[in-house]
Amino acid sequence: MDPDFSTDSLTAQWLSDAEMPLANKFYRTHKFRGKARRHDPCMIIRDAQSQIIACGSLRKLTDSQLLAGVAVAEGYRGRGVARLLLGRMAQAYDDSTFTFPYRHLVAFYESLGFVEVEPDGQPSAIVDRFHTYQKQGRDIVMMRYQA
Numbered sequence: 001m002d003p004d005f006s007t008d009s010l011t012a013q014w015l016s017d018a019e020m021p022l023a024n025k026f027y028r029t030h031k032f033r034g035k036a037r038r039h040d041p042c043m044i045i046r047d048a049q050s051q052i053i054a055c056g057s058l059r060k061l062t063d064s065q066l067l068a069g070v071a072v073a074e075g076y077r078g079r080g081v082a083r084l085l086l087g088r089m090a091q092a093y094d095d096s097t098f099t100f101p102y103r104h105l106v107a108f109y110e111s112l113g114f115v116e117v118e119p120d121g122q123p124s125a126i127v128d129r130f131h132t133y134q135k136q137g138r139d140i141v142m143m144r145y146q147a
Contacts, residue, residue: 007080007081007084009047009048010045010046010047010048010053011045011046012043012044012045012084012085013043013044013046014041014042014043015036015042015043017038017039020042022044022052023036023044023052023055023057023069026044026052026055026071026073027069027071030071030074032069032071033069034055034057034068034069034070034071035069036055036069037057039060040057040058040059040060041058041089041092042055042056042057042058042069043055043056043057043085043088045072045084045085045088052073053072053073053075053076053081054070054071054072054073054081054082054084054085055070055071055085056068056069056071056085056086056089057069058089058092058093058097061125061126061129062125063096063123063125064096064097064098064123064125064126065092065096065097066097066098066099066100066126066129067086067089067093067097067098067099068099068100070082070085070086070099072085082108083108086112087112090112090113090145093113093145093147094145094147095144095145095146095147097144097145098117098122098126098142098143098144098145099114099143099145100129100130100140100143101114101140101141102138102139102140103139103140103141106141106143109143110143113145113146113147114143114145114146115143115144115146116141116142116143117142117143117144118142119131122142122144126142127142130142
């Protein structure tokens with residue numbers, strides 16, 4: 001990793017349906033749980049050598065969307081790559097956008113415009129997915145985007 005690394009050398013790109021296998025290859029290569037699905041908006045970040053170093057998608061759930069599969073390659077963590085990715089993806093956020101970050105990432109997501117919400121009163125498709133992930137033992141919270 002270049003000690004003079006700058007996010008200025010990175011590019012963000014929404015993938016077409018035909019390009020989704022690129023995101024899934026990134027997830028497999030870096031051993032992330034994420035999976036990009038056709039027809040769900042998915043954005044990647046590439047480094048100066050055009051290698052994919054980060055990925056995230058917006059999963060459609062009835063009348064809501066879930067920011068999911070946010071992953072950054074290990075050598076790029078802590079360098080502003082996730083902030084760049086999520087900032088660029090924000091053009092597609094609205095007040096029906098939710099995410100389930102791990103508890104230790106709540107302050108980071110708050111800095112991006114998300115607020116912690118209780119599951120009560122939220123859309124059932126979001127609540128059902130949240131409870132499924134909780135039952136898997138994930139230490140997550142429910143957050144909703146507020147512009």
